[in-house]
Amino acid sequence: METKPYLSLVVPIFNEEQNLPLLYEKLRALTQYEWEAIMVNDGSRDGSLGVLRGLAHGDRRVKIIDLRKNYGQTAAMAAGFDHAHGEIVIPIDADLQNDPADIPLLLAKLNDGFDVVSGWRKGRWQDRKMTRRLPSAAANWLISKTTGVVLHDYGCTLKAYRQEILKDVKLYGEMHRFIPAFAAWQGARVAEVVVGDHPRKFGKTNYNFSRTLRVMLDLITVKFIIGYATKPMHFFGRIAFASFIMSGISFLLAFYFKFVLHASFISTPLPLLTALFLILGVEFLLMGLVAEMQTRNYFETSGKRIYNIKETMNL
Known part of the structure:
Protein backbone atom coordinates (compact mmCIF):
# COMPACT_ATOMS: atom_id res chain seq x y z
CA MET A 1 0.00 0.00 0.00
CA TYR A 228 -25.51 35.91 -6.17
CA ALA A 229 -24.92 32.17 -6.81
CA THR A 230 -27.12 31.11 -3.93
CA LYS A 231 -29.57 34.01 -4.27
CA PRO A 232 -29.98 34.90 -7.97
CA MET A 233 -33.35 36.52 -7.28
CA HIS A 234 -31.48 39.29 -5.44
CA PHE A 235 -29.68 40.12 -8.68
CA PHE A 236 -32.55 39.82 -11.14
CA GLY A 237 -35.00 41.22 -8.60
CA ARG A 238 -33.04 44.46 -8.32
CA ILE A 239 -33.12 44.93 -12.08
CA ALA A 240 -36.84 44.10 -12.13
CA PHE A 241 -37.49 46.59 -9.32
CA ALA A 242 -35.55 49.30 -11.15
CA SER A 243 -37.55 48.58 -14.32
CA PHE A 244 -40.84 48.85 -12.44
CA ILE A 245 -39.72 52.20 -10.99
CA MET A 246 -38.82 53.51 -14.47
CA SER A 247 -42.17 52.29 -15.76
CA GLY A 248 -43.93 54.10 -12.91
CA ILE A 249 -42.00 57.32 -13.56
CA SER A 250 -42.91 57.18 -17.27
CA PHE A 251 -46.55 56.62 -16.36
CA LEU A 252 -46.57 59.57 -13.93
CA LEU A 253 -44.99 61.83 -16.53
CA ALA A 254 -47.63 60.77 -19.03
CA PHE A 255 -50.31 61.48 -16.41
CA TYR A 256 -48.74 64.92 -15.78
CA PHE A 257 -48.75 65.75 -19.50
CA LYS A 258 -52.38 64.71 -19.87
CA PHE A 259 -54.10 66.10 -16.76
CA VAL A 260 -51.85 68.95 -15.60
CA LEU A 261 -50.43 70.42 -18.79
CA HIS A 262 -53.45 69.28 -20.80
CA ALA A 263 -51.06 68.29 -23.56
CA SER A 264 -51.03 65.19 -25.69
CA PHE A 265 -48.48 62.62 -24.63
CA ILE A 266 -49.12 60.33 -27.60
CA SER A 267 -46.37 62.04 -29.61
CA THR A 268 -43.87 61.48 -26.78
CA PRO A 269 -42.02 58.20 -26.04
CA LEU A 270 -43.70 57.99 -22.61
CA PRO A 271 -46.35 55.34 -23.47
CA LEU A 272 -43.69 53.18 -25.13
CA LEU A 273 -41.29 53.60 -22.20
CA THR A 274 -44.01 52.75 -19.69
CA ALA A 275 -44.87 49.53 -21.49
CA LEU A 276 -41.21 48.67 -22.20
CA PHE A 277 -40.01 49.01 -18.61
CA LEU A 278 -43.07 47.17 -17.33
CA ILE A 279 -42.38 44.23 -19.65
CA LEU A 280 -38.67 44.25 -18.75
CA GLY A 281 -39.54 44.20 -15.06
CA VAL A 282 -41.79 41.17 -15.49
CA GLU A 283 -39.17 39.40 -17.62
CA PHE A 284 -36.34 39.93 -15.12
CA LEU A 285 -38.62 38.81 -12.30
CA LEU A 286 -39.40 35.59 -14.17
CA MET A 287 -35.68 35.13 -14.99
CA GLY A 288 -34.94 35.40 -11.28
CA LEU A 289 -37.47 32.69 -10.47
CA VAL A 290 -36.03 30.39 -13.15
CA ALA A 291 -32.50 31.04 -11.88
CA GLU A 292 -33.61 30.20 -8.34
CA MET A 293 -34.99 26.85 -9.56
CA GLN A 294 -31.82 26.12 -11.55
CA THR A 295 -29.67 26.95 -8.53
CA ARG A 296 -31.65 24.55 -6.38
CA ASN A 297 -31.34 21.87 -9.04
CA TYR A 298 -27.58 22.48 -9.27
CA PHE A 299 -27.05 21.98 -5.55
CA GLU A 300 -29.21 18.84 -5.49
CA THR A 301 -27.61 17.03 -8.43
CA SER A 302 -24.04 16.11 -9.29
CA GLY A 303 -22.36 18.14 -12.00
CA LYS A 304 -20.91 16.74 -15.21
CA ARG A 305 -17.14 16.80 -15.55
CA ILE A 306 -15.59 19.18 -18.09
CA TYR A 307 -13.01 16.68 -19.30
CA ASN A 308 -12.89 13.13 -20.66
CA ILE A 309 -10.04 10.78 -19.76
CA LYS A 310 -8.58 8.44 -22.37
CA GLU A 311 -6.16 6.55 -20.11
CA THR A 312 -4.28 6.81 -16.82
CA MET A 313 -1.06 5.40 -15.39
CA ASN A 314 0.09 4.89 -11.78
CA LEU A 315 -3.17 6.30 -10.42
Missing part, protein backbone atom coordinates in the same frame (compact mmCIF):
# COMPACT_ATOMS: atom_id res chain seq x y z
CA GLU A 2 1.41 3.37 -1.05
CA THR A 3 1.95 6.08 1.55
CA LYS A 4 -0.37 9.06 1.14
CA PRO A 5 1.76 11.93 -0.22
CA TYR A 6 2.01 15.28 1.51
CA LEU A 7 2.12 17.19 -1.80
CA SER A 8 0.14 16.66 -4.98
CA LEU A 9 1.77 18.55 -7.84
CA VAL A 10 -0.69 19.08 -10.69
CA VAL A 11 0.97 19.77 -14.03
CA PRO A 12 -1.16 20.65 -17.09
CA ILE A 13 0.78 19.72 -20.23
CA PHE A 14 0.33 20.74 -23.84
CA ASN A 15 3.28 20.15 -26.20
CA GLU A 16 6.03 20.27 -23.56
CA GLU A 17 8.12 17.30 -24.72
CA GLN A 18 11.52 18.95 -24.20
CA ASN A 19 10.66 20.57 -20.88
CA LEU A 20 9.34 17.48 -19.09
CA PRO A 21 12.68 15.77 -18.29
CA LEU A 22 14.02 19.05 -16.87
CA LEU A 23 10.87 19.55 -14.80
CA TYR A 24 11.11 16.00 -13.44
CA GLU A 25 14.70 16.57 -12.31
CA LYS A 26 13.62 19.67 -10.42
CA LEU A 27 10.77 17.76 -8.78
CA ARG A 28 13.17 15.03 -7.69
CA ALA A 29 15.12 17.69 -5.82
CA LEU A 30 12.16 18.13 -3.44
CA THR A 31 13.59 15.43 -1.21
CA GLN A 32 12.18 16.91 2.00
CA TYR A 33 8.58 16.09 1.03
CA GLU A 34 6.54 13.05 0.10
CA TRP A 35 5.03 14.00 -3.23
CA GLU A 36 3.15 12.81 -6.28
CA ALA A 37 3.19 14.53 -9.65
CA ILE A 38 -0.10 14.31 -11.54
CA MET A 39 0.87 14.97 -15.14
CA VAL A 40 -2.22 15.84 -17.18
CA ASN A 41 -1.58 15.49 -20.89
CA ASP A 42 -4.05 17.91 -22.45
CA GLY A 43 -4.13 16.62 -26.02
CA SER A 44 -0.44 17.20 -26.81
CA ARG A 45 0.50 16.71 -30.47
CA ASP A 46 4.23 16.19 -29.87
CA GLY A 47 5.98 13.40 -27.96
CA SER A 48 4.93 14.58 -24.49
CA LEU A 49 2.91 11.46 -23.72
CA GLY A 50 5.83 9.18 -24.63
CA VAL A 51 8.14 11.12 -22.32
CA LEU A 52 5.59 10.93 -19.53
CA ARG A 53 5.24 7.17 -19.92
CA GLY A 54 8.99 6.79 -19.65
CA LEU A 55 9.09 8.87 -16.46
CA ALA A 56 6.11 7.01 -14.97
CA HIS A 57 7.69 3.60 -15.66
CA GLY A 58 10.75 4.63 -13.67
CA ASP A 59 8.99 6.42 -10.82
CA ARG A 60 5.54 5.55 -9.48
CA ARG A 61 5.25 9.03 -7.99
CA VAL A 62 4.72 10.23 -11.57
CA LYS A 63 1.06 9.69 -12.43
CA ILE A 64 -0.42 10.27 -15.87
CA ILE A 65 -3.86 11.42 -16.91
CA ASP A 66 -4.20 11.46 -20.69
CA LEU A 67 -7.19 13.48 -21.84
CA ARG A 68 -8.96 12.57 -25.07
CA LYS A 69 -8.41 16.01 -26.62
CA ASN A 70 -7.16 19.48 -25.82
CA TYR A 71 -9.71 20.81 -23.31
CA GLY A 72 -7.65 23.76 -22.06
CA GLN A 73 -5.72 24.56 -18.90
CA THR A 74 -8.74 24.82 -16.61
CA ALA A 75 -10.06 21.37 -17.53
CA ALA A 76 -6.57 19.86 -17.22
CA MET A 77 -6.23 21.33 -13.72
CA ALA A 78 -9.68 20.07 -12.78
CA ALA A 79 -8.68 16.55 -13.82
CA GLY A 80 -5.54 16.78 -11.71
CA PHE A 81 -7.37 18.19 -8.69
CA ASP A 82 -9.98 15.42 -8.87
CA HIS A 83 -7.26 12.74 -8.65
CA ALA A 84 -4.97 14.43 -6.11
CA HIS A 85 -4.36 12.57 -2.83
CA GLY A 86 -1.99 14.96 -1.06
CA GLU A 87 -2.79 17.19 1.89
CA ILE A 88 -1.52 20.15 -0.13
CA VAL A 89 -2.28 20.57 -3.84
CA ILE A 90 0.09 22.67 -5.94
CA PRO A 91 -0.55 23.43 -9.63
CA ILE A 92 2.59 24.29 -11.56
CA ASP A 93 3.36 25.01 -15.22
CA ALA A 94 5.31 22.44 -17.22
CA ASP A 95 7.36 25.05 -19.09
CA LEU A 96 9.67 25.74 -16.11
CA GLN A 97 8.66 29.39 -15.88
CA ASN A 98 7.51 28.37 -12.39
CA ASP A 99 10.42 27.00 -10.35
CA PRO A 100 9.65 24.00 -8.08
CA ALA A 101 12.38 25.35 -5.80
CA ASP A 102 9.89 28.06 -4.75
CA ILE A 103 7.42 25.51 -3.37
CA PRO A 104 8.87 25.67 0.18
CA LEU A 105 8.06 29.40 0.21
CA LEU A 106 4.39 28.67 -0.42
CA LEU A 107 4.32 25.91 2.19
CA ALA A 108 5.93 28.14 4.81
CA LYS A 109 3.19 30.72 4.26
CA LEU A 110 0.51 28.02 4.51
CA ASN A 111 1.94 27.06 7.88
CA ASP A 112 1.26 30.61 9.06
CA GLY A 113 -2.42 29.71 9.10
CA PHE A 114 -3.47 30.33 5.49
CA ASP A 115 -5.52 28.01 3.27
CA VAL A 116 -4.44 29.34 -0.14
CA VAL A 117 -1.09 30.86 -1.07
CA SER A 118 -0.62 32.40 -4.50
CA GLY A 119 2.69 33.06 -6.20
CA TRP A 120 3.55 36.63 -7.18
CA ARG A 121 6.02 36.96 -10.04
CA LYS A 122 7.04 40.38 -8.82
CA GLY A 123 9.82 41.01 -11.35
CA ARG A 124 8.01 39.49 -14.33
CA TRP A 125 7.28 42.73 -16.18
CA GLN A 126 10.30 44.85 -15.25
CA ASP A 127 12.06 44.24 -18.55
CA ARG A 128 8.91 44.13 -20.67
CA LYS A 129 7.39 46.86 -22.79
CA MET A 130 4.82 49.18 -21.24
CA THR A 131 2.26 47.89 -23.76
CA ARG A 132 2.49 44.49 -22.02
CA ARG A 133 2.95 45.69 -18.45
CA LEU A 134 -0.09 47.97 -18.35
CA PRO A 135 -2.69 45.40 -19.54
CA SER A 136 -1.40 42.87 -16.99
CA ALA A 137 -1.50 45.39 -14.14
CA ALA A 138 -4.95 46.57 -15.21
CA ALA A 139 -6.28 43.01 -15.40
CA ASN A 140 -5.00 42.11 -11.93
CA TRP A 141 -6.42 45.35 -10.51
CA LEU A 142 -9.80 44.72 -12.15
CA ILE A 143 -9.98 41.12 -10.95
CA SER A 144 -8.98 42.15 -7.41
CA LYS A 145 -11.63 44.90 -7.30
CA THR A 146 -14.32 42.69 -8.82
CA THR A 147 -13.73 39.65 -6.61
CA GLY A 148 -12.69 41.49 -3.46
CA VAL A 149 -9.58 39.29 -3.13
CA VAL A 150 -6.51 41.48 -3.67
CA LEU A 151 -3.63 39.66 -5.42
CA HIS A 152 -0.87 41.11 -7.55
CA ASP A 153 -0.62 38.18 -9.95
CA TYR A 154 -3.78 36.19 -10.64
CA GLY A 155 -2.13 34.71 -13.73
CA CYS A 156 0.59 32.87 -11.80
CA THR A 157 -0.12 29.13 -11.96
CA LEU A 158 2.08 28.33 -8.97
CA LYS A 159 -0.26 28.25 -5.97
CA ALA A 160 -0.73 26.07 -2.91
CA TYR A 161 -4.12 24.87 -1.71
CA ARG A 162 -5.16 22.79 1.23
CA GLN A 163 -6.93 19.74 -0.17
CA GLU A 164 -10.26 20.45 1.53
CA ILE A 165 -10.46 23.90 -0.09
CA LEU A 166 -10.68 22.40 -3.57
CA LYS A 167 -13.41 19.87 -2.85
CA ASP A 168 -16.28 22.29 -3.45
CA VAL A 169 -14.67 24.29 -6.27
CA LYS A 170 -16.17 23.53 -9.68
CA LEU A 171 -14.08 24.69 -12.64
CA TYR A 172 -15.00 25.56 -16.22
CA GLY A 173 -14.11 28.16 -18.83
CA GLU A 174 -10.90 29.92 -17.70
CA MET A 175 -11.90 29.76 -14.04
CA HIS A 176 -8.71 28.21 -12.64
CA ARG A 177 -7.15 31.63 -12.08
CA PHE A 178 -10.13 32.64 -9.93
CA ILE A 179 -9.84 29.76 -7.46
CA PRO A 180 -8.44 32.05 -4.71
CA ALA A 181 -11.58 34.20 -5.04
CA PHE A 182 -13.88 31.17 -4.87
CA ALA A 183 -11.93 29.85 -1.87
CA ALA A 184 -12.19 33.19 -0.06
CA TRP A 185 -15.92 33.19 -0.79
CA GLN A 186 -16.10 29.90 1.13
CA GLY A 187 -14.18 31.34 4.08
CA ALA A 188 -10.59 30.44 3.19
CA ARG A 189 -7.67 32.68 4.20
CA VAL A 190 -5.68 33.76 1.13
CA ALA A 191 -2.12 35.11 0.98
CA GLU A 192 0.63 35.53 -1.61
CA VAL A 193 4.41 35.24 -1.66
CA VAL A 194 6.99 36.46 -4.13
CA VAL A 195 8.29 33.71 -6.42
CA GLY A 196 10.69 33.62 -9.32
CA ASP A 197 9.84 33.84 -12.99
CA HIS A 198 12.03 32.23 -15.63
CA PRO A 199 11.99 32.46 -19.42
CA ARG A 200 10.71 29.47 -21.35
CA LYS A 201 13.59 27.37 -22.69
CA PHE A 202 11.75 25.16 -25.16
CA GLY A 203 8.51 25.36 -27.09
CA LYS A 204 6.25 28.36 -27.47
CA THR A 205 3.70 30.00 -25.24
CA ASN A 206 0.08 28.94 -25.55
CA TYR A 207 -1.19 32.33 -24.37
CA ASN A 208 -2.95 34.66 -26.81
CA PHE A 209 -5.39 37.57 -26.90
CA SER A 210 -8.43 35.31 -27.20
CA ARG A 211 -7.63 33.85 -23.79
CA THR A 212 -7.54 37.37 -22.32
CA LEU A 213 -11.02 37.97 -23.73
CA ARG A 214 -12.28 34.69 -22.27
CA VAL A 215 -10.83 35.61 -18.89
CA MET A 216 -12.64 38.95 -18.90
CA LEU A 217 -15.93 37.24 -19.77
CA ASP A 218 -15.38 34.66 -17.02
CA LEU A 219 -14.70 37.51 -14.59
CA ILE A 220 -18.28 38.68 -15.09
CA THR A 221 -19.46 35.16 -14.29
CA VAL A 222 -17.25 34.99 -11.21
CA LYS A 223 -18.66 38.28 -9.93
CA PHE A 224 -22.18 36.95 -10.33
CA ILE A 225 -21.36 33.61 -8.69
CA ILE A 226 -19.61 35.17 -5.70
CA GLY A 227 -22.34 37.72 -5.15
